Amino acid sequence: MTTDDDLRLSLRSDLAGLADAIRTSDTLLAVGSVVSGLASSSTHLDLLLIGPGAPAKSVAASVAGLRSGSYVLASGQSVTVRFCSTQELAPVRDVVMHFAEAMVEPSAWANIPSLDHPTHVLLHEVRNGITIAHESIAQAWREALYVDQLPTYLASTHLLRHLDRRENVEQQLVDQHLESAQWMLRESLQDLLAALLASIGETNPHRRWHLRLARRHQEVLGHDLVDRLVKALCVWHDVDEEAEVRAALELADEVRRDIVERIPGLRVLSLAVER
Structure with missing residues (x-):
């Protein structure tokens, strides 16, 4: 089985051309079943791009409306890129702040926030994704979203x-x-x-x-x-x-x-x- 380090090196090599095109304000993560070692032979690679920009709809504590696009890299590999604006993440951050409160204040369990499935997916991906571009920005979002x-x-x-x-x-x-x-x-x-x-x-x-x-x-x-x-x-x-x-x-x-x-x-x- 491929080790995590081998997978990181392989993905960063395959996606080097794409990573070079990412703005310095953005971060790009490899996510999904390929990263988690659960992919089938027909699974394509999923990427998550986080950066400044206006959300596609009214901002709410949900990311169900993230935009996505499918691309073919120079190598011929098919990838799906989902786009998440920092404006969309801000209200999610406000919700998950209650996680930390509940850890130290038992009474906060009564009001522990409920996350919808798309937001759970996003937090899992930010926590476990392999950074392809701009690790410092990815780490800043891991901390801001309390993914620990x-x-x-x-x-x-x-x-x-x-x-x-x-x-x-x-x-x-x-x-x-x-x-x-x-x-x-x-x-x-x-x-x-x-x-x-x-x-x-x-x-x-x-x-x-x-x-x-x-x-x-x-x-x-x-x-x-x-x-x-x-x-x-x-x-x-x-x-x-x-x-x-x-x-x-x-x-x-x-x-x-x-x-x-x-x-x-x-x-x-x-x-x-x-x-």
Whole structure:
């Protein structure tokens, strides 16, 4: 497998001509599945360009409307470039500032901001992208957007959603709606898996990759834990087996304790929700 350093050198070499054309006020990042090692043979390279300029629509705390264009480099390689103006990032920065506040002030959890999926994607890309041009500007945006807090933010929000859905599973069991209980169980476990990955710093926003990422990190997470969690997510149980749903809930509690051990700051949040 190509190492991160080899990938950086390869991309910077392939994109040298493009990097030379980037304004000194801008930064260019290689992002997406190629960078994360999840690309297929048909995947093209994604780039993110951040720089001054007027946004394409009214500024809001969302980047769902980013512009993009497809290009073919001199080498024949196809790339997709998404453009994000610094004006569009300013309100996002105002929202994510609350991440840091919540880390030191427990009462701030009640008002922790909610990020839409495109903004989550952007923060993940800024955090994990490989800088092709102007590293100092990229690093300044990583600091301004508090991307170091993104794993804890995701672990907390996914854990909250898991606990909410877990409660729903319990109620469906009480009401003897076993099919509904299994359906909600799967949703709750998906959020739990996302929280578990975030607890080790994995912030990929696309659920389609989460099982593969769990397998990739199973040396850290534990082979047995990953095996049991994958089985609970992927095997559709007999609808008459309430005991299997109960067993999956016990596994979920074990995973949750593992998450809280990795991020001690979540212990207060977890206990508060349980009460």
